[in-house]
Amino acid sequence: MATITVDSVNRRAGRIVFVPEPAAAPDGVPNSREAHRALWLSSAGASMLLLDAPTHTPRADEVVVRARAIAVNPIDAMGGIARRVVLPWLTYPAVIGSDVAGEIVAVGSSVSGLNVGDRVVGYAVGIERSRNSAEGAFQTHVVLLARLVSRLPETIPFADACVLPMGVTTAAAGLFEHDQLALELPVACATPRHQSVLVFGGATSVGMNAIQLAHGAGYSVLATASRSNFELLERLGASVVVDYHDPDVVEQIIHHLSGQQLAGTIAVASGSLRQAIAVNASPTVVGTRRVASAHPTPVTRMRAVLARRQKIRVSAIWGGNPKDTPVGPAVWNDFLPDALASGTYSTSPSAVIVGHGLEAVPQALDRLRQGARAQKFVVTL
Ligand SMILES: NC(=O)c1ccc[n+]([C@@H]2O[C@H](COP(=O)([O-])OP(=O)(O)OC[C@H]3O[C@@H](n4cnc5c(N)ncnc54)[C@H](OP(=O)(O)O)[C@@H]3O)[C@@H](O)[C@H]2O)c1
Structure with missing residues (x-):
């Protein structure tokens, strides 16, 4: 069997090559004979390479999951330059990916409430600062922080569950972190709070989870989306949905907010931050004047400077932050x-x-690059 080198693979941009065992690994890529495969990136702009990976023993607060379904996110679909800018700390070879559902195969010594064999879904932190390739989702065996894992009922297929992690964690970061909207956390039976939360981009993956989490915390939710998604978002808990294509979208939202206290605004969809700030700037809107933005940090910072003059506080969300705060376990566990x-x-x-x-992941990334409409692209394993 011919040996395939990283260089020869990289020349075939966008292709993925299945390397059978035993295989020559690029420098630094561990290549054992364990039945554990991973999609390795040898550099920020390289094509992904399917190679062996070592299966790790979980540390005290971790579990190892045999992945059965993974989903792709915009951050996975970035090109090399963008990846270098957004994730400058990532060391190569790297395994990226954040969304995984599967069965637990090993449990760390201090983990409680999770056992080998449990069906789970969790947020993989491999792309976060100071984390490592064992924690990326694009592999057969993924190390997960137990505090970012939820048990799954038998009724929910892995493929459906794996759409959650990035959406849930980013929405939770924006809604509940102290330096973001600092809202109350969701609970099983929330008492209505008579306060509103605005979700700009309700049909995004992050937005649908923001609607459900804010509703679960007792807030009344007002969201923006295309008309075709109104019914869906109302089923998720939005009490009012406004079409963001309408030229008077800002005025409609201000009208719906009349007589209500606005607890916070989350701007997810690209282009929606300007609208979010315009609503909060209205003298008739009563509330915290806080906007959490999932837009790229430089865009958010620029808008934040302008918004400060109108006494509106705009903060940039980093979806991975709940891994280090009480928000992560409060939501996931x-x-x-x-x-x-x-x-x-x-x-x-x-x-x-x-x-x-795993060889279908580049195809899923291509689908995402063409655009997602209230959907998430998934690969089963
Ligand atoms: N900062 C972070 O940590 C972080 C983490 C995750 C994601 N993000 C960012 O958050 C954004 C959303 O990501 P995602 O994966 O959740 O999105 P997504 O699922 O790809 O969003 C697709 C949806 O966006 C909606 N949309 C597009 N333009 C809109 C607008 N102007 N107003 C309202 N809705 C609009 C469309 O809704 P309709 O179908 O109703 O038209 C479409 O269905 C991306 O820019 C992503 O990079 C940031």
């Missing part, structure tokens, strides 16, 4: 397991299965 089991939390957006096996 305390809220989601029961909410998923009782059916009060839905796995949204809907999963579109692009293929089976």
Whole structure:
């Protein structure tokens, strides 16, 4: 069998090459004979290479999951230059990917409430600062922080569940972190708070989870989306949905907010931050005047400077932050397991299965680059 080098693979841009065992690994890529395969990036702009990876023993607060379904996110679909700018700390060879669902195969010594064999979904932190390749989702065996894992009921297929992690964690960061909107956390039976939360981009993956989490915390939710998604977002818990294509979208939202206290605004969809600030700038809107933005940090910072003059505080969300704060376990361990089991939390957006096996991930990334409409591209393993 011919040996395939990283260089020869990189020349075939966008291609992925299945390397059978035994295989020559690029410098620094561990290449054992364990039945554990990973999609390796040898540099920020390289094509992904399917190679062996070592299966790790979990540290005290971790679990190892045999991945059964993974989903792709915009951050995975970036080109090399963007990856270098957004994730400057990433060391190569790297395994990226954040969304995974599967079965636990090993449990760390201090983990409670999770056991070998449990069906779970969790947020993989491999792309975060100071984390490592064992924690990227694009591999057969993924190390997960137990505090970012939820048990899954038998009724939810892995392919449906894996759409959650990035959406849930980013929405939770924006809504609940102290330096963001600092809202109250969701609970099983929330008492209505008579305060509103605005979600700009309700049909995005992050937005659908923001709607459900804010609703689960007792807030009344007002969202923006295309008309075709109104019914879907109302089912998720939005009490009012406004079409962002309407030229008077800002005025409509201000009208709907009349007489209500605005607890916070989350701007997810690209282009929506300007609208979010315009609503908060209205003298008739009463509330915290805080906007959490999922837009790229430089865009958010620029808008934040301008918004400060109108006494509006705009902050940039980093979806991975809940891994180090009480928000992560509050949502993943305390809220989601029961909410998923009782059916009060839905796995949204809907999963579109692009293929089976890690070799289908580049295809899923291509689909995402063409645009997602209230859907998430998934690969089963
Ligand atoms: N900062 C972070 O840590 C972080 C983490 C995750 C994602 N993000 C960013 O968040 C954004 C959303 O990502 P995602 O994966 O959740 O999105 P997505 O699922 O790809 O979003 C697709 C949806 O966006 C909606 N949309 C597009 N333009 C809109 C607008 N102007 N107003 C309202 N809705 C609009 C469309 O809704 P309709 O179908 O209703 O038209 C479409 O269905 C991306 O820019 C991503 O990079 C940031």
